[in-house]
């Protein structure tokens with residue numbers, strides 16, 4: 001029994017019921033069909049309130065099941081997780097998702113033949129996945145897509161994302177403790193599980209394996225669909241308050257998809273996309289649309305070198321610092337100081353990254369998702385996600401005159417606004 005004499009299990013199940021009822025009401029009020037596992041099932045169109053309800057539901061349902069299952073049953077489900085990944089690895093690598101027809105069905109012999117593998121292992125993999133509603137086995141040895149498997153078949157960026165995770169990242173993750181054993185007090189791209197497995201840091205390995213690099217980059221578009229939508233950025237910061245014709249410098253901006261989006265929303269602003277990769281910059285240049293072509297430019301720049309633009313209205317750096325350890329981040333931020341000293345006082349440095357919550361600031365469900373990214377950064381780059389305080393510490397280490405004036409944004413991505421005081 002809980003503190004108030006009420007059953008904790010019932011309290012959690014009531015939360016599950018209330019949250020589910022709110023979602024069903026939302027579907028009815030907005031004339032949406034309920035989702036099913038069918039391959040053409042609609043997905044729930046959320047607004048912010050329903051998204052908050054979905055999080056509450058997940059948190060309560062997971063806690064409820066964990067309590068009812070108890071630790072032994074929990075570990076019975078967990079300790080073979082790597083074999084779930086093994087099934088995904090085979091299914092993705094041998095294109096089982098593509099080979100099951102959308103809006104049709106296929107028997108096992110034909111599927112194995114198309115995949116070019118033996119019928120026995122093909123069947124075991126698909127049947128394993130079907131137990132998680134990834135594919136439906138509609139009759140013995142006859143399969144069709146489920147909503148989940150159909151997404152992989154339809155969306156190349158999701159397929160690429162999953163492939164790079166179950167291929168190189170899964171292999172890299174398995175070297176995590178070896179990496180820490182090798183360098184117990186040092187973590188960077190050279191001393192990362194990825195480098196332990198592949199012999200070099202991820203960015204060098206991808207440069208030498210361009211087909212995997214392209215797959216990785218395509219997968220990043222899949223991540224943006226799930227977790228770091230750039231659409232919310234428009235409202236996360238008062239961009240329109242920057243001076244007219246102001247210049248926003250998008251540091252490590254890749255091919256500039258964020259600047260292109262913001263430029264289309266704020267016709268009074270100009271953007272300079274900086275990146276070390278000439279390939280990405282050329283890719284962005286080729287994607288300029290007439291409405292922004294005059295206002296978005298591209299510049300090759302290494303963010304460890306002194307920032308050359310000294311008349312910016314804002315410096316913006318998105319999802320770059322989480323790829324680097326603290327020492328490197330301090331160098332990246334410090335390279336901006338001479339430029340900020342020459343810009344107008346109050347010129348914002350905007351750091352757009354996931355922000356790890358303080359204890360109990362978020363539900364366990366949400367914190368777990370964020371900490372999965374943190375472990376991902378450790379495995380791939382020997383780097384980390386940070387709390388607001390950790391960002392503040394980095395800024396102060398780079399220059400004690402930095403002050404965090406506000407943290408914008410309410411979803412998993414935050415926008416830390418820092419100013420450099422011009423007084424000594």
Ligand SMILES: C[S@@+](CC[C@H](N)C(=O)[O-])C[C@H]1O[C@@H](n2cnc3c(N)ncnc32)[C@H](O)[C@@H]1O
Pocket residue numbers: 251252253254255258274275276277280301302303304317318319320323
């Ligand atoms: C995770 S991506 C983020 C891209 C973009 N800001 C976004 O949010 O989609 C990191 C970016 O940092 C760039 N990068 C890596 N090392 C760099 C360096 N030394 N100088 C400038 N850019 C660099 C990469 O080329 C890549 O585009």
